[in-house]
Amino acid sequence: MAHDIEIIEKTPAEYAYKKRRSDRLMRSQLMMFALMIFMTLISFAAVQAGFSAYFVIPVVLLLAAVQVGLQLYYFMHMSEKGHGLVAFFMYGGILIAFLTVLTFVTIIWW
Amino acid sequence: MTTVANSVGQKKGFGATLWDWLTTVDHKKIGILYLIGGGFFFVLGGIEAMLIRLQLLIPNNDFVSAGFFNELITMHGTTMIFLAAMPLLFGFMNAIVPLQIGARDVAFPFINSLGFWMFFFGGLFLNLSWFLDAAPDAGWTSYASLSIASTGHGIDFYAIGLQIAGAGTLMAGINFLVTIINMRAPGMTYMRMPLFTWTTFVASALILFAFPPLTIGIFFLTFDRMFGGNFFDHTMGGNTIIWEHIFWIFGHPEVYILILPAFGIFSEIFSVFSRKRLFGYSAMVFATVLIGFLGFMVWAHHMFTVGLGPTANAIFAVATMAIAVPTGVKIFNWLLTMWGGSIKITTPMLYALGFIPSFVMGGVTGVQQGAAPLDYQLHDSYFIVAHFHYVIVGGVVLAILAATHYWWPKMFGTMLSEKLGKITFWFFFIGFHMTFFLQHFLGLMGMPRRVWTYMDGQGWNLFNLISTIGAILMAIGVIVLIINIIVTTARNERVGNDPWEDGRTLEWAIPSPPPFYNFAQTPLVRGLDTYWIEKQEGHKGYTAAEPVTDIHMPNGSIIPFFMTLGLFIAGFGAMYRVDHSWGLGVLVFGLAFTFLTMAIRSVKDDLGYYVTKDQIRRMERGRD
Structure with a gap:
């Protein structure tokens, strides 16, 4: 059956813009990924180092909350x-x- | 491929018609199904109310037994809230909201159908308790220690029936949220949405956040009663008060889920029949959202006498009184909408006019109960009964009756008789105040709520007698409405697009009832009260946002019906497993059946069908 299929071609300018944008996004995502791994390492290290539980639990919870935020804003595009x-x-x-x-x-x- | 032929008016056999309604995913037809289902349960709940009032007609009456009376009050409350008021409102939301935002259907037509069937089977399950065992008898709030102690299967019917119906409601709520966020026509910004769409949106958000607590609470109850759980059994380390918290964390937003769409309906009616745009539109929207938020912060005012302590009671008392502010904003905006308007007293307008004093009275007694020290006096008395009937009947039921008259032509293409409509209103309105006004004083005189009978010589006789007569007048009003519906349907005088002649919103720009694809072309919205703007500029119909193109429509499906049937069967299994060994088998079979239908739905591709340009042009020409 013939339906109206709209085909939208990108102009070169649009194409270049999209490419620049996705490059930028990729860079920020990689940076955030590294940051999140680093924060996870800190959490594990804090537990391993045997600090007081009153110090470790708030720190781990805080880092977890930050990671949730990063996850939402950088990986799930809420920004x-x-x-x-x-x-x-x-x-x-x-x-x-x-x-x-x-x-x-x-x-x-x- | 499904053809459009079956959607264009032609005679069909009974089987084909039945199949059409069982499989429909069209929001307009599902709206009608909700109205039929909700209307049936409304009549059922009304009959229960009449039996209650007949029992309380005279002192020391033994018209019904005490046990049966408990079942009556429980089922009256549960039926009216979950199976009548909410589905009836869903009926109007389904039928009207997609039209008001210029959409061709809701976002998830399949889930829409599933939501309806879950409501229907849940309600059926609950009401089968009358025939299969005994009806639930722990009140509509089903407080845990009492509901755990209740013998027989009554409370099991309550728990499972509401679980199924509640899941359907949650689906419907999510569906409306997604529809209103994503399916608005070009130009329909949030601040151009009609108030009924706005209130539907906020009520759906409340459903999204309020129904999960109910689901959890009912699961706890189900496990305590049927699977050996001890969530509410304090002798086993449980906590019986937690049910009350969970129930009211759901239950208080629930009353706003009911009243907000009612506010939306009246906002439309005031504006249309005053022939003025709604006064303070943005304040109305803000008040709606604010009521939505505050609704989650007041649940413990139902529990002042539980013994939470003065701090908790004080905080919840203040939060409760705060709700009167946005509600007051709404009341004044309605009054100012009428101020200087060219008012037409039609049946819907009559209901709207009756609503304001009735609802304000309910609101005032609400604030009185919000004062915690006074609530110690009023708690569990007939004052409470009077209060919540003033807000629910004086607000929600009047809105549903008003909407029935207001949107009937849009949904069915015929106009309900105005004369009979006004007769219904006066019977219902006078009966309503007769029934419930004196109950305030019965409460102050000390008559406890949910009491089976009372002794002579306490000065309660006359007021109870008047109350019962009022209830009979309300019943007469409803009977006149049913006669009205039958007469109107039999007469079948078709009406045009805008039978009230003052329609302001998009639904009045298209035929009554609308074609199955709603809008031949997606409309362009150029402001609040879209259709009014078009009429002011002398246009016929609406401005289109696109040329005529092929329309993509969803296919009907029988799967929602069977998916729910599986849960319905599983419910019986879970319940009878306690006394019979075959129960487990039935439970497993029912759940497996539901999962099978879900698997079929997931695996089978259903891409819908197209209505071609030629077909649309032919159908649109046929109409002009």
């Missing part, structure tokens, strides 16, 4: 345009979950 609503829903959900948990651990059972 790019058009993700505002996704971010709004995520932060809305996080806020509600946080407040709920906070309520339980502070005013309800203590």
Whole structure:
């Protein structure tokens, strides 16, 4: 069956722009990947070194939170345009979950 | 390939018609299915309400037994909330929201159909309890210690039935979110969306965040009752209060899931029949979103008397009262929409006018209960019953009845009789206030909620008698509505695109009922109240954003029906496994059946079909 198939050709300028953009993205992704591996190493090293648990647990949790952020923004492209609503829903959900948990651990059972 | 022939009006046999409805993925037909399903359960819940009121007609009545009364109140609440109010609203969302945003269908038509069938089978499962064992009897909130202690299978029906129906609701909510985010026509920015679409969007977001806690809570209950769990059994290290928290973390957003679409419906009606754009549109949107957020931060106001302590009670009391602010913004905006408007008192407008004082009364008693010290007096009394019926009947049910009259021509192509509609309104409205207004005072006089009967000589007799008479008037109103629907359908006088003549939003720019592809060309939206702008400029219909092109449409599918059937069967297995050895086999069979249908859905490619340009031109010409 014949349907209207739109074929959009890129102009050379568009092509060059896309290429530059993906090069830049690739570079930042590789950098972030290296950074994340480095942070994972720090976490393992902190545990191995036998520091106090009161030091290790917050550090590992903090590094984990940073990694989640990097994952979302650099690998799942939340830093790019058009993700505002996704971010709004995520932060809305996080806020509600946080407040709920906070309520339980502070005013309800203590 | 499916042809378009079966969608164009032609006579079909009974079997073909039935098959068409079982397999449909068309949002308009699923909307009608939701209306039929929700309407059926609404009548069922109404009959339960009538039995409750007949029992309370006179003191020391023994019209029904105490045990049966518990089943009646439980099933009345559960049915009305989960199986009547929500599906009826979903019916209108399905039928209208894609039209309002200029879309040809929802984002996931298959899941839309699945959501409907899960609601329907879940409701069927719950109501089969009347015939197979005993109905659930621990109240619609099913507080854990009581529901764990309840003998028989009643609560099992509640847990499994709501689990299935709740999953369907979650699917429907996600579907609307994706639809509204992704399927808006060119130019339909967020701040040009009609208020009904906005409230649907926020209600869907609430569903997304509120239903998972219900799912978890019901799973805990299911495990405690059927699989030897001890989540709520304090003698085994469980915690019975946790059910109340989980239930209300779901339950409070749930009431906003109900009332926000009702606000949306009334916003449309006020604007159309005042022939003015909605006053304070952006404030309305902001208030809707704010109510959505605050809805998650107030659940413990249902639990003031549990003993959370003064700190928790104080914080939740303040948070609760804060909700009155965005709600007040809405009320004033509706009043100012009417101010200076050229008002037409049609049936939907009559409901809207009746809604404002009714809902404000419910809101005021809500703030009163939000004051924790006062709530100690009001808790578990008829005052509470009066309050939540004022917000749910005075808000949600009036909205559903208004929407039935307002969108009936768009959904079915015929106009409900205005005369009968007004008769329905007056019976229902007067009956509603007669039933519930005096219950405030019954509560203050000390009549406890959920009580089977009461003794003579406490001064409660007259008010209970008046309350029952009011309930009968409401029933008469609903019967007149059903007569109206039958008469209108039998008369079958077709109407044009914009039968109210003052339609402002996109759904009025296309025929009633719309063709199965909705818009021959995707519309271009040039502002709020799109169709009104077009009419002001003397255009007929809407401005198109594209030339006529082939339209890609989804194929119907019977898989959602069978997928749900498997869960329905598995539910019986899980329940009867406790007393019969064959139960386990049935459980495994049901789940395997569902997984098989899911596998078929995953493996089989279904790319839909195209309606060609020629077919569209032919159909559009045939109409003019």
